[in-house]
Amino acid sequence: MSGSQFIELFVGGLAIGCIYSLIALGFTMIIRATGVLHFAQGEVVMLGAMFGVTAHHLLPLPFIALLVVGMVFGGLAAVAIELGVYRTLRVRRVPLMNIIIATVGMSILLQNTGQLVWGSEPIAYPKLFATDVYSIGSARVAPQLVWIIVLGILVMVLLQLFLAFTRTGRAMQAAAQSPETAQLMGINLTRITAYTYGIGGVLGGGAGVLLGSLFYASFSMGFLPAIKAFVAATLGGLGSIGGAMAGGILFGLIETFAAISISTSYKDAVGMILLILILLAWPEGLAGLFRQGR
Amino acid sequence: MFKSEFPSAYLWTARIVVLVIFIVLPFVYPQKYVVHIVSLAMIFAIAALALQLLLGFTGLLSIGQAAFLGIGAYTSAIVTATYKVPFEIAFITAGMLAGIASLALVPITRLRGVYLGVATLGFSIIVHLVLLNEEWLTGGSFGLLNIPSPSLGPWILKGETANYLLCLAVLVATFTTLHRLLPSRFGRALQAIMLDEDAARASGINVTYYESQAFVVAAVITGFAGSLFAHHAHYLNPNDFTFWKSIEVLLMVAVGGIGSLAGAIVGAFVITLLPEYLRVLDEYRMVIFGAMLIAFMGLGHRGLAGLSAAIAMRLLRLRPQSDMASSPTPQADAVAAPRWSRR
Amino acid sequence: MTALLALDRLTRRFGGVTAVDSVSMNVEGGEIRGLIGPNGAGKTTTLNLISGLTAPTSGRMTLVEQDVTGEPAHRLAQRGVRRTFQNLKLFTELTVLQNVMIGLHTNGKSGVFAAILATGKQRREEEMMHRDSLTVLETVGLVDQADRPASALAYGHRRLLEIARAIVARPTLLLLDEPAAGLNPTEAEALVALIRRINAQGVTVVLVEHHMDVIMAACSRITVLNYGQKLAEGTPAEIRANESVIEAYLGRAGFEERIVAYA
Numbered sequence: 001m002s003g004s005q006f007i008e009l010f011v012g013g014l015a016i017g018c019i020y021s022l023i024a025l026g027f028t029m030i031i032r033a034t035g036v037l038h039f040a041q042g043e044v045v046m047l048g049a050m051f052g053v054t055a056h057h058l059l060p061l062p063f064i065a066l067l068v069v070g071m072v073f074g075g076l077a078a079v080a081i082e083l084g085v086y087r088t089l090r091v092r093r094v095p096l097m098n099i100i101i102a103t104v105g106m107s108i109l110l111q112n113t114g115q116l117v118w119g120s121e122p123i124a125y126p127k128l129f130a131t132d133v134y135s136i137g138s139a140r141v142a143p144q145l146v147w148i149i150v151l152g153i154l155v156m157v158l159l160q161l162f163l164a165f166t167r168t169g170r171a172m173q174a175a176a177q178s179p180e181t182a183q184l185m186g187i188n189l190t191r192i193t194a195y196t197y198g199i200g201g202v203l204g205g206g207a208g209v210l211l212g213s214l215f216y217a218s219f220s221m222g223f224l225p226a227i228k229a230f231v232a233a234t235l236g237g238l239g240s241i242g243g244a245m246a247g248g249i250l251f252g253l254i255e256t257f258a259a260i261s262i263s264t265s266y267k268d269a270v271g272m273i274l275l276i277l278i279l280l281a282w283p284e285g286l287a288g289l290f291r292q293g294r
Numbered sequence: 295m296f297k298s299e300f301p302s303a304y305l306w307t308a309r310i311v312v313l314v315i316f317i318v319l320p321f322v323y324p325q326k327y328v329v330h331i332v333s334l335a336m337i338f339a340i341a342a343l344a345l346q347l348l349l350g351f352t353g354l355l356s357i358g359q360a361a362f363l364g365i366g367a368y369t370s371a372i373v374t375a376t377y378k379v380p381f382e383i384a385f386i387t388a389g390m391l392a393g394i395a396s397l398a399l400v401p402i403t404r405l406r407g408v409y410l411g412v413a414t415l416g417f418s419i420i421v422h423l424v425l426l427n428e429e430w431l432t433g434g435s436f437g438l439l440n441i442p443s444p445s446l447g448p449w450i451l452k453g454e455t456a457n458y459l460l461c462l463a464v465l466v467a468t469f470t471t472l473h474r475l476l477p478s479r480f481g482r483a484l485q486a487i488m489l490d491e492d493a494a495r496a497s498g499i500n501v502t503y504y505e506s507q508a509f510v511v512a513a514v515i516t517g518f519a520g521s522l523f524a525h526h527a528h529y530l531n532p533n534d535f536t537f538w539k540s541i542e543v544l545l546m547v548a549v550g551g552i553g554s555l556a557g558a559i560v561g562a563f564v565i566t567l568l569p570e571y572l573r574v575l576d577e578y579r580m581v582i583f584g585a586m587l588i589a590f591m592g593l594g595h596r597g598l599a600g601l602s603a604a605i606a607m608r609l610l611r612l613r614p615q616s617d618m619a620s621s622p623t624p625q626a627d628a629v630a631a632p633r634w635s636r637r
Numbered sequence: 638m639t640a641l642l643a644l645d646r647l648t649r650r651f652g653g654v655t656a657v658d659s660v661s662m663n664v665e666g667g668e669i670r671g672l673i674g675p676n677g678a679g680k681t682t683t684l685n686l687i688s689g690l691t692a693p694t695s696g697r698m699t700l701v702e703q704d705v706t707g708e709p710a711h712r713l714a715q716r717g718v719r720r721t722f723q724n725l726k727l728f729t730e731l732t733v734l735q736n737v738m739i740g741l742h743t744n745g746k747s748g749v750f751a752a753i754l755a756t757g758k759q760r761r762e763e764e765m766m767h768r769d770s771l772t773v774l775e776t777v778g779l780v781d782q783a784d785r786p787a788s789a790l791a792y793g794h795r796r797l798l799e800i801a802r803a804i805v806a807r808p809t810l811l812l813l814d815e816p817a818a819g820l821n822p823t824e825a826e827a828l829v830a831l832i833r834r835i836n837a838q839g840v841t842v843v844l845v846e847h848h849m850d851v852i853m854a855a856c857s858r859i860t861v862l863n864y865g866q867k868l869a870e871g872t873p874a875e876i877r878a879n880e881s882v883i884e885a886y887l888g889r890a891g892f893e894e895r896i897v898a899y900a
Contacts, residue, residue: 037408085588095595101548102591104541109584116577227415227537234412265427272416279413280401471753478752478759479745479766486728486739493726496688497802498714498743511749 004139009256015145015214017252018152022207023229024236024244025159026200032176032239033196035096039103040081041204042226043110048074048205049212049221050114053123067151067209074205075198081106082197087190107223114219122218148210155206156245159199163241172196176239228255228271235275237287246286304610316462320455329454330526331570336461337522339562340468342546343555344515347472349544350553351481352508353488355407358399358414359543361421362392362513364535366520368425368432371441371530381444385521392517395421396509403505418537425532437531444525461522465559468515472555475511484508549590551597560598564590639702641666641841642687642810647696649682656682658865659696664810669832669842671856671873673849675886679865680845681723684812687843688720689713701809715743717809721799721816723845729788733779733798736787737770740802744769773805777831793824800831810841817848829855853877861885 023045030038048070055061055069085106089099133140163169175182175192183189208217211225229248236247251271258270278286320329341359348354366388373384402413425432432438444451444460451460475481483504486494495501524530542565550561568586572579593601640663649657657679664670672680685691687698689710697706700716708716719740728736745766751759774780777797782790787798796816803811813832817825825848832855836842846852852859852873859876861869863885869876876882 031408037411089588089592092592092594094591094593097548097552098591098593098595101545102588104545105584105587105591107584108587109581112577112580112584116581227419231412231416234409238408266423269420269423272419275416276402276413279405279409283405283409285409474755475749475752478763479742479747480749480752482731482735482739483742485731486742489728489730490726492690492710493722493728494739495690495710496714496720496722496726497739498711498806499739500711507749 004137007137007139008141009260010253011139011141011145011149013253013256014249015148015152015252016256017249018149018156019207019211019214019248020225020229020232020252021245021248022152022155022203022210023226024233024248025156025241026203026207027226027230027233028236028238028241028244029172029176029196030200031233033172034099034193036086036103037100037230038197038200039100039226040106040110041200041229042222042224043107043114044074044078044201044204044222045208045211045226046114046217046219046222047077047110048201048208049217050118050123050208050219051205052209053125053212053217054118056126063147063213064151066213067206070205070209071155071202072205074208075202078201078204079194079198082194086197087193111219111223118217118219120219122216122221123212124216125213144214148214151206152210155203159203160241162199168192168195172199228268231271231275235278235285237285240285240287243285243287313466317459320458324455326454329458331567333454333458333461333526334523335563335566336458336465337519337526338543338546338566339559340461340465340519340522341516341543342550342558342562343465343468343472344512344519345543345547346552346555346558347475347484347515348508348512349547350558351476351488352484352505354403354505354508355411356414356509356512357411357537357540357544358416358418358421359512359516360535360537360539361418362396362516363520363523363539363543364421364425364532365395366392366517367524367530367535368438368520369517370521371438371524372431374442374525375438375440381442381525382446385444385518388521388524389514389517392520393510393514396513397506399509400502400506403502403509415537415540418540422532422536425535432530432532435532437529438524439529441524441528441530443528444522457526461526464518464522468518469555469559476555480504480507545587549587549597551599552595554597554599557597557599560602564598640664640699641668641701642843643697643699644683644687645697645699647683647686647698648694649679649686649691650694655865657686657693660862660865660867662860662867662870664841664843666841667836667839668858669836669844669856671852671859672843672845672862673847673852673859673876674862674868677864678862680862681814682865683862684720684814684843684845687713687810688718688812717806718812719803719806719808719810720812721796721803721814723814723818725795725799727787727795727799727802729786731787732784733774733787733790734767734770734783736798737773737801737805738766740773740805741766741769744806770805773801776804776834777801793820796820796828797831800835804835804840807838808840810843811835813842813844813846815845815847817846817851820848822850825851 023041026041026044027038030036030041051073052066052070056066061069085102086099089102132142134143134146163173171182171187172192172195174185175187175189179189182192208222211221215221228251232247232251233244234247235251236243236245254274255267255271259267262270319332323329341363345356345359348356369391370384370388373379373387374381379387399414399417402410405413426434428434429436444457451457483494483499486497486499487501487504491501523534546561546565547558548561549564550559551557569579569583572582575582590598596603642664644660644662646659646661647657648655648659660679660683672683674680682691686693689708689712692707697704699705700713700718705713705716728739731739745762747759747762771780771783774783777800779794779797779801782794787795790798800813800816817828820828829851832842832844844852844855856873859871859873860867861876861879861882868885869879869882871879
């Protein structure tokens with residue numbers, strides 16, 4: 001493999017990895033706070049992409065604005081689902097498994113609603129960049145990829161800052177670690193759970209716009225990336241923010257490199273096999289590897 | 295596993311009535327479509343029962359059952375279509391191969407909760423990819439055609455009705471088998487593992503051994519269901535065995551009621567038949583289906599089986615024994631509670 | 638006389654914390670050995686080590702002269718080591734009878750096939766387990782609740798059920814982890830009598846307890862742990878009089894005076 005080839009693959013893998021990371025972060029935050037495997041996360045991604053491209057059709061907006069639109073609507077959608085549906089179920093004290101299954105139902109509902117609203121045909125994201133190609137040495141990479149990496153990392157950094165330095169962010173951390181104690185401290189769990197879903201939605205919606213700009217937007221676009229992101233989050237260790245970020249990027253890189261070395265048709269399997277191997281060695285994922293004294 | 299509040303006599307009467315209805319059905323409604331779809335529901339009921347053994351009675355979240363459906367289906371199909379092996383042997387082989395394949399999951403049994411689920415999901419994805427890509431064996435995306443009808447000895451079970459009755463027989467056999475397994479030493483060991491693993495170990499139960507056995511038994515049963523599927527459809531396509539199918543089987547168990555054998559059957563029927571009933575709604579079909587799934591989840595861990603039981607109790611004016619009425623922590627929580635922060 | 642259970646410098650570390658620090662202890666067959674110490678002394682971890690739920694970081698453990706160091710819990714249970722738990726680990730959704738029958742798991746052999754085929758052997762085995770379980774329930778006084786779900790039992794009865802589950806297979810060594818917790822004086826007395834009766838049948842007992850009356854009444858010898866180390870060992874009288882034991886429980890001399898000052 002030549003140096004330029006390597007760089008091109010690396011950039012590609014890193015870009016898709018950033019997208020997986022954003023989705024994985026949503027998964028991990030929700031599961032950390034509530035124990036729920038949010039099967040509908042992929043549909044939140046789809047909604048972000050759809051709202052983004054719809055916004056562009058209404059007004060010619062710069063890419064950053066589309067990203068913001070996707071994030072905002074992704075967040076709103078997620079909060080609406082949580083407050084409208086999941087919370088209603090929790091109030092009825094159904095077991096956790098039921099809520100998880102309900103997210104599967106929500107996934108079906110949203111996917112098919114998406115199909116009704118936006119049709120079955122994939123919708124192309126507009127060409128967003130003047131130059132066709134950036135050059136890094138002799139390697140040629142699409143600017144799209146570079147922007148995805150930059151924006152993806154930016155969002156992740158902002159998330160870390162939010163969690164560490166804002167009151168709400170710290171409250172979310174507290175609630176995730178010990179709900180009862182958090183409540184005793186006066187933290188409103190309903191609000192915090194809504195925020196958690198909201199942030200998951202913001203991250204997912206953003207990932208949707210990035211993903212859409214890379215390929216296209218369609219009602220079924222979210223499902224497979226979400227499964228992969230979920231696998232990546234598990235790889236990194238569910239409940240670990242760093243693990244989700246690392247897992248997503250790792251998954252993206254491995255998938256991209258595997259596609260050329262192993263046959264393309266089995267590239268999805270590589271990630272799965274890697275996951276199973278890692279879990280066998282470290283039953284709590286990579287995060288368990290770094291955790292001392294457990 | 296929730297003990298039914300009904301006296302044994304009522305339960306047995308209900309079971310016999312249901313069985314008679316099912317036997318008579320294809321003769322009362324001989325439309326090919328009806329018989330076909332109910333057969334399919336029964337095939338999935340067998341797979342759902344297998345998952346119930348894992349999920350509802352051992353506490354193992356497996357989102358990979360479609361892998362065993364696929365292995366069983368393709369094994370049975372290839373062996374009969376290409377090698378002209380009689381159906382009975384193909385059927386058994388399908389189950390055995392699925393069982394052997396499940397041994398690959400033995401090292402995974404040490405995983406817990408969601409992690410186990412993800413690993414089994416990964417397994418399902420891998421098997422699907424193999425089915426899709428190994429065209430020389432499975433025909434790949436072109437599918438496998440000309441799968442013969444099942445046969446028993448000299449009789450070929452041609453036609454929907456004969457096939458239906460075969461599926462019914464296997465379903466009844468599966469239900470009876472699991473019904474016998476649960477109160478046995480083996481069944482108790484599984485339930486002990488689900489309810490409190492440490493206490494099970496401290497009582498001398500080798501958890502890894504029994505969990506592996508549960509996986510194998512479930513895989514064999516699911517393999518049998520796969521075989522029935524192949525000879526029912528006469529055509530196989532890898533898309534019938536994606537991880538989404540694994541999720542569907544999980545939905546069946548969840549909707550029917552985790553921990554109830556009858557519930558697994560009810561759930562299978564609901565998940566298989568409901569989309570058909572909803573066809574009248576045209577493009578809103580799946581949207582409504584999704585909404586109904588969510589609504590079903592509001593029923594609590596007893597699922598539809600529990601709901602029907604509660605209604606029947608009301609109608610028959612049976613008072614619930616005060617002990618049994620409250621089931622504090624459903625085992626569904628024991629399965630799904632993410633122990634990702636500790637082993 | 639060689640000991641039934643011999644712990645030789647058994648140690649268990651959890652990351653930076655040494656929960657059990659080079660503890661050596663010989664339990665003779667037929668004893669009722671008390672294991673006491675302040676909170677955090679390592680008593681439950683020691684029981685976890687003996688029962689195999691935790692593996693030792695270093696050290697050796699011998700049972701009936703066989704080296705069983707590091708053997709998993711189910712193997713030790715098969716060898717006759719049974720236990721109860723500090724926070725009760727019943728199979729709450731099963732019936733009282735089923736809970737006890739699981740205690741007899743090791744006495745049976747029937748697997749999947751035997752169960753499905755309902756062989757004569759399997760049926761006889763089930764009957765035997767059924768009978769023996771009912772007998773034990775009678776011993777602890779729970780037989781009339783045999784078919785109730787374990788979750789429906791009152792707290793004191795749950796403790797008895799756990800003991801029943803532990804003794805039904807006639808263990809060689811019975812480990813009791815705070816069985817008197819939450820019991821009123823009458824129940825605690827009944828518990829001591831029960832422990833004595835079990836011991837009279839030939840079961841060696843190791844008893845972790847905070848209830849000093851129970852310990853002093855039931856035990857022939859007592860081992861005291863503090864900060865994971867063995868502090869003292871002796872008869873109840875010796876331990877009662879032991880200065881370092883008193884200090885371990887009550888803190889440094891002058892503790893009581895300070896309490897009075899603040900009151």
